[in-house]
Amino acid sequence: MSPQTVDVLGAPQDVATGLAAPVSLVVSGLRVQFGGFVAVSDASFDAHPGEVRFLIGPNGAGKTTCIDAITGLVRGTGSAKLGDDELLGRPVHRTARLGVGRTFQTASVFEEMSVLQNLDIAAGMNRRSAALLRPRRTVEPRIEAAAEQIGLAGSLEQRAGTLSHGQKQWLEIGMLLVQDARVLLLDEPVAGMSHDERTATGTLLQRIAEHRAVVVVEHDMDFMRRFATRVTVLHQGSVISEGSVAHVQADPRVQEVYLGSAATHGADPAEHEGATS
Numbered sequence: 001m002s003p004q005t006v007d008v009l010g011a012p013q014d015v016a017t018g019l020a021a022p023v024s025l026v027v028s029g030l031r032v033q034f035g036g037f038v039a040v041s042d043a044s045f046d047a048h049p050g051e052v053r054f055l056i057g058p059n060g061a062g063k064t065t066c067i068d069a070i071t072g073l074v075r076g077t078g079s080a081k082l083g084d085d086e087l088l089g090r091p092v093h094r095t096a097r098l099g100v101g102r103t104f105q106t107a108s109v110f111e112e113m114s115v116l117q118n119l120d121i122a123a124g125m126n127r128r129s130a131a132l133l134r135p136r137r138t139v140e141p142r143i144e145a146a147a148e149q150i151g152l153a154g155s156l157e158q159r160a161g162t163l164s165h166g167q168k169q170w171l172e173i174g175m176l177l178v179q180d181a182r183v184l185l186l187d188e189p190v191a192g193m194s195h196d197e198r199t200a201t202g203t204l205l206q207r208i209a210e211h212r213a214v215v216v217v218e219h220d221m222d223f224m225r226r227f228a229t230r231v232t233v234l235h236q237g238s239v240i241s242e243g244s245v246a247h248v249q250a251d252p253r254v255q256e257v258y259l260g261s262a263a264t265h266g267a268d269p270a271e272h273e274g275a276t277s
């Protein structure tokens with residue numbers, strides 16, 4: 001492991017790269033209840049730097065709820081640890097400060113602002129708003145690096161509202177990168193994207209995962225097959241299978257959940273209603 005120091009928030013930082021030190025997300029025995037309804041009953045999974053972990057399952061399986069609980073949007077019990085830090089029980093902003101970044105199914109960028117302003121705001125949470133809006137002569141290296149990584153280095157002055165659907169998603173990912181998110185939780189990042197945008201997104205996620213843990217909730221099974229390192233399958237709030245793409249696709253329990261019959265259909269998650277191939 002390379003030498004570490006700590007950044008201004010006290011988070012460990014890799015001396016060589018200047019990036020937050022890679023850490024794993026470990027979720028165990030997660031349970032989320034809405035009134036009398038148990039949406040997540042006992043979910044355990046992890047995600048380590050270097051892998052793109054997919055979280056799949058039929059509609060209503062509890063995938064988004066898991067992310068909501070990890071990020072503090074809904075109350076969960078059990079445990080979700082990022083490195084040594086327990087995430088459950090913290091308010092959303094504190095969880096984010098620990099390095100947990102997420103995107104939603106609909107990209108939430110500031111449409112009236114430029115790409116640069118969006119990245120600048122994400123990077124400079126502590127700067128005063130007037131300073132954020134003032135034209136800047138120089139671009140901070142970390143913003144430049146993030147813009148480069150998400151393929152928007154040539155579009156810094158473009159108004160975010162005029163970006164394509166895919167580019168907005170990438171900008172949102174870029175906003176997490178400049179915040180130094182150590183784990184990225186992405187909810188259906190390629191929904192509505194063209195084939196080329198999906199390929200570019202998958203490649204982007206693989207690069208990001210070199211230094212961070214990446215968790216992707218997806219219904220797009222073709223995308224999953226191409227870019228997943230490991231897959232966790234949720235059904236009715238519990239994990240029913242986990243492993244490589246080949247492993248979960250061959251798992252009779254997964255086939256049964258997706259098609260209601262394993263042996264007779266030779267089922268594949270990709271053929272399930274709600275999953276797209």
Ligand SMILES: Nc1ncnc2c1ncn2[C@@H]1O[C@H](COP(=O)(O)OP(=O)(O)OP(=O)(O)O)[C@@H](O)[C@H]1O
Nearest residue numbers: 034037038039057058059060061062063064065066
């Ligand atoms: N705030 C809430 N109040 C009550 N029930 C909820 C709430 N949020 C989610 N649920 C329920 O919890 C279950 C799990 O929902 P969740 O959105 O996590 O599933 P999902 O696997 O992400 O599904 P999809 O793939 O359709 O997005 C569903 O039955 C849903 O209706």
